[in-house]
Amino acid sequence: MWKDPIxxxxxKIREEHAARFGYDLKxxxxxxxxxxxxxGRKIVSLPPKRLKERQAELGRDMGxxxxxx
Numbered sequence: 001m002w003k004d005p006i007x008x009x010x011x012k013i014r015e016e017h018a019a020r021f022g023y024d025l026k027x028x029x030x031x032x033x034x035x036x037x038x039x040g041r042k043i044v045s046l047p048p049k050r051l052k053e054r055q056a057e058l059g060r061d062m063g064x065x066x067x068x069x
Contacts, residue, residue: 021027036043049057 017031018028021031
């Protein structure tokens with residue numbers, strides 16, 4: 001199977017980063033948030049869209065959807 005070198009590099013970096021924190025998700029998260037803070041970039045967090053709003057954007061009425069038989 002063909003392997004994308006960019007994907008492989010990202011996976012390697014992610015693995016090394018996780019190993020540095022003993023695969024502790026909270027520690028990994030805290031480190032990423034600190035890196036984000038130190039970057040000085042503006043971070044934008046958008047509120048989640050409600051299902052009805054999203055359906056309206058897509059022009060769909062989920063009431064028309066039939067369940068699987």
